[in-house]
Amino acid sequence: MKKQVSQTISACSFYLRNINQISRFLPRPTKERVVNAIITSRLDYCNALLYGTSAVNIARLQRIQNTAARLIMRSPRSDSATPLLRELNWLPIVCRVDFKLLVFTYKAMHNDPPVYLCELVCPYQPTRTLRSANNNMLEVKRTRTKAGDCSFAVTAASLWNNLPTVIKTCDNLTSFKRLLKTHFFRIAY
Structure with a gap:
C-alpha cells in the first residue's frame, strides 16, 4: 500500500x-x-x-x-x-476507513448485495441458545495470517460486532450512516 x-x-x-x-x-x-x-x-x-x-x-x-x-x-x-x-x-483517516467498511457491511446485510458479499458476511448462529443470539452479530472467520486478518470477511465482522446495538439495528442506510458518524465522532474527539 x-x-x-x-x-x-x-x-x-x-x-x-x-x-x-x-x-x-x-x-x-x-x-x-x-x-x-x-x-x-x-x-x-x-x-x-x-x-x-x-x-x-x-x-x-x-x-x-x-x-x-x-x-x-x-x-x-x-x-x-x-x-x-x-x-x-x-472524521480522521482511521475512522473514515472503518466507516466505509461498515457501510459496505450494512449494504451487504440489508440491501440486495452481490452473491460474493453474501458469502463473506455471515450472521452469527450459535449452536445452542445464548443471549447473544439476538444481538445482530456476524460470525468472525478464523485466519492464520496477517493478510487473512485484514480480509473483508474478518474485518467487517469484527468491526460490526463492536458496534452498539442501536446502530446495528437501524432500518435504513441514511440513519445508519448518521448514527455511525456520530459514534466515530465521539470516539475520535
Missing part, C-alpha cells in the same frame, strides 16, 4: 498547493466544496483497502487531511488540526 499512499499524497499535495494560491480569493464555503471535491474524494477513494496498513501510511494521509483543514480555516501550520477537523465535522 506504500506506493498507492505515495501517489495519493503526491496528487493531493499538488492540488493543495494550487488551491492555496487562490484561497484568499475564495470564501470559506467555496473552499470547503473545492477541497471536498478534489482532496477528500482522493483520500476516500479505495480507502477500505487501507485497513490493517502501517501506521506510517495512515499518518501520512492524516497529514494531508490536516493540511486541507488548515487551508480551509486559514490556520498556521503550528496550530493543532484536531479542533479544525472537529469544526469541519471531518
